[in-house]
Amino acid sequence: QVQLVESGGGSVQAGGSLRLSCAASGYTYSRYYMAWFRQAPGKEREGVAAIDSDGDTNYADSVKGRFTISKDNAKNTLYLQMNNLKPEDTAMYYCAAEGVVAGSLDGGYYNSWGQGTQVTVSS
Numbered sequence: 001q002v003q004l005v006e007s008g009g010g011s012v013q014a015g016g017s018l019r020l021s022c023a024a025s026g027y028t029y030s031r032y033y034m035a036w037f038r039q040a041p042g043k044e045r046e047g048v049a050a051i052d053s054d055g056d057t058n059y060a061d062s063v064k065g066r067f068t069i070s071k072d073n074a075k076n077t078l079y080l081q082m083n084n085l086k087p088e089d090t091a092m093y094y095c096a097a098e099g100v101v102a103g104s105l106d107g108g109y110y111n112s113w114g115q116g117t118q119v120t121v122s123s
Helices: none
Strands: 003-007 010-013 018-025 033-039 046-051 057-059 067-072 077-082 091-099 110-113 117-122
Touching (some): 018 117, 033 067, 046 067, 046 077, 046 091, 057 067, 077 091
Parallel strands (some): 010 117
Antiparallel strands (some): 046 057, 067 077
């Protein structure tokens, strides 16, 4: 059974940085596509960044140039480096795995999800 555990969330002021981590276990990590999603209160879930098995990445327009997704296959860990954070980035951030479409930001293509980590950005 796949397990995903996120960490690294917190509260920061606008312009600050955070790095989220997602520790994965229970499957062949490097073979599957992974991604980060977020959901703010009262809003739809939004795909933020995705990475495929070759390390190719895809980003939502709202985070391009500010966020970087990466993974460490040896540690079975996915990361999201978030720089120049804005109040509109405030949300619960979720790690997703076992994706079936490379680079997809559609949550419907991912079969495993973590519990989430909260990111709050104040102005």
